[in-house]
Amino acid sequence: MIRRVLIACCFSASLVGFAQLKQIQKKLASMPETEQTALWLCDTALVICTHNPILTQHTAKLALKKADEWNISGLVPAKAHHVLGVSYDARQLPELAIKHYLIALEKYDEMDVKKDIAIIKANMGRAFDDMGHTENAMNYMKESLRISRYQNDSINLDKSIFHLAAGFGKLNLIDSALHFYQECIQVRRAFEDATGIAHVLNNIAELYLSNSEISAEHAQIALIHLKESLTLLKEGDNNNLLATIYANMGKSQLLLGRPTEAERLLKNGLLLADENDFDQVKEQIFGKLSELYNQRGDYKKALEYYGKEILLYKKQRNIEVAKQVDRLTMQYETVRQEKQFAELQRQRALEVGVRNLFFISIVCVILLAIILLFYARQKRKNDEIISQLRLQSLADQINAKNKEISSYTVSFLQKNQLMEELKSQINELKKSADMSTNKELTRINRIVDHNFRSDEEWKTFQLTFDQMHDDFFKS
Incomplete structure (x- = not known):
């Protein structure tokens, strides 16, 4: 029952906050796009935090958005994250508060704004204390106290001393707690x-x-x-x-x-x-x-x-x-909304990426087509050159074979003619020779006949001729 009442109250507050946010946006539309306008948004968010931290959260996020759109850096983003941390603190979400306090602290450090650094560290100390991380809380409180003393910031000094004393009390360090409580009393006496x-x-x-x-x-x-x-x-x-x-x-x-x-x-x-x-x-x-x-x-x-x-x-x-x-x-809803926002940003980035990839793909296809066309033309030219070279090579080979055939033919004819003349001379000598000489001439004649009938040169001639004329003799 209590949970339903709390949820109903939160829902009603959200509706009221939505209407107020519309009013803020309407007023913002009539203001110049300057750093002062963005700072006004942050200050407005901080003022309404006590009675509507959810509206504070939306207003601070609006300030961050406008700072990004108007290309404003420095104090505005730091203050917006600071206010976001305060809004989450008010909603008892210390983990989320610390997340934004850390971002604000980093930006304040860059600008060396000591007073705001002291306030942030004090707030972080209280947030860590709410989470039960007393030692972390004490460390931030000590830093805040050191800076506040250096800056002579009495208001933040009082808060830091009080929470530091309470922290020492939780750690059961009674003497330290008493020391800081006494110092806190002195500060508050000065304020009456x-x-x-x-x-x-x-x-x-x-x-x-x-x-x-x-x-x-x-x-x-x-x-x-x-x-x-x-x-x-x-x-x-x-x-x-x-x-x-x-x-x-x-x-x-x-x-x-x-x-x-x-x-x-x-x-x-x-x-x-x-x-x-x-x-x-x-x-x-x-x-x-x-x-x-x-x-x-x-x-x-x-x-x-x-x-x-x-x-x-x-x-x-x-x-x-x-x-x-x-x-x-509330934490779940906040995280869910942040995840939805992150998912939306991711989808938008993905759409841009897909669009860019599409254009890049088209360009790549065109370039590939040009490269392939150039390659095909070059290949055709190369093939023509290779064909010409092959034809030239074949022509050279044919000429060489023709010369070889001619040489073989001439050599073969000259040999046969010589053998015919030699045989004719032997036969003439046989007519006038005696028996023993005749016998010897007959043996020489046989040798001549044997060489005359040898077909080695003929086989070589056939082989060469077949190579030139597609196996003429084999067929």
């Missing part, structure tokens, strides 16, 4: 901030009361600080703080063994807390009243207040769970 001093004194008292080894002396010191803080508060100043002081005074009196005075103070605190619905203070008081009546032996009342404490604890837990669910829902 009585309520602020009362707040610090109450925190000092809680330091003593939260000590695990608390003694009567600690309880007495805490009571002294609480009485001093009570004198600084006027009626109606800060009822929540006043109820807390009464509750802590009752706790101190109980530790000092003064149950009657403790009961009176606890009931005074309960009356204030009940009138103003300070459930957290009421829960603390119910616990102490239950402890008080248990010590007295009045177990019925002790059980009654214990039951009330448990009921409030459960109620507080339900509210915390509902807030946590709402915080996670």
Whole structure:
């Protein structure tokens, strides 16, 4: 049920914020595109942060967008991210707040704007503290404090000292916490901030009361600080703080063994807390009243207040769970919107990339066609040159073969003619020769006949002729 109410409230706030954003955009349209206009957007966003952090977020993003469109760098983007961090802080989204604080811090560092750097670091310290990262919170608070002292920035100095003291208290470094609380009191006295001093004194008292080894002396010191803080508060100043002081005074009196005075103070605190619905203070008081009546032996009342404490604890837990669910829902929605924006940017970049790729592809196809056409023409020219060279080579080969054939033919004819003449001469000699000489001439004649019939030259001639005339003799 609580979750539905919270979601309905957020939805209503979103509608109102949307209408206000339209008004801001309408006014922006009539303003010049200058750095002053962008800074006006940032200042407007910061002013409306207390009652509508979602509208602050949209306005700061609008300032970032305009700074990008108008080509404005430096202070405007830094301040816009700073305001975005504050808006996320107000919506209890410390992780997202730190993300924008870091961007703002980087830009402020580039410009060396010390005062804004100190404020950013203080804000980051509080954001880390909300996340439970006390040591990180302390480091940023110390840096903020150092810069604020150097710049003599009293307002940020006061905030840094107070949160640094609270951080030391959480780390159970009591002496360091007390040192910075005392310094904070001095700063607030200079501002004549009585309520602020009362707040610090109450925190000092809680330091003593939260000590695990608390003694009567600690309880007495805490009571002294609480009485001093009570004198600084006027009626109606800060009822929540006043109820807390009464509750802590009752706790101190109980530790000092003064149950009657403790009961009176606890009931005074309960009356204030009940009138103003300070459930957290009421829960603390119910616990102490239950402890008080248990010590007295009045177990019925002790059980009654214990039951009330448990009921409030459960109620507080339900509210915390509902807030946590709402915080996670807002965080999820914020992250989802950022992812959608990033996806939209990615799609636009992809569309531009595809369009560019299309044009590049067309250019590449045209270039490839030109290259292929040039290659085809060049190949055709090369083929023609190669064909001419081949034809020339074949013609040269044919001429060489023809010369070879002619040489073989002439040689063959000359040989045959010589053999015919030689044979004719031998036959003439045989007619007038004696028997032994005739026999010898016959043997020589046979040798001549044998060489005359040899077909080696003929085979060579056939082979050469076939090469020139497509296997003429083989066919």
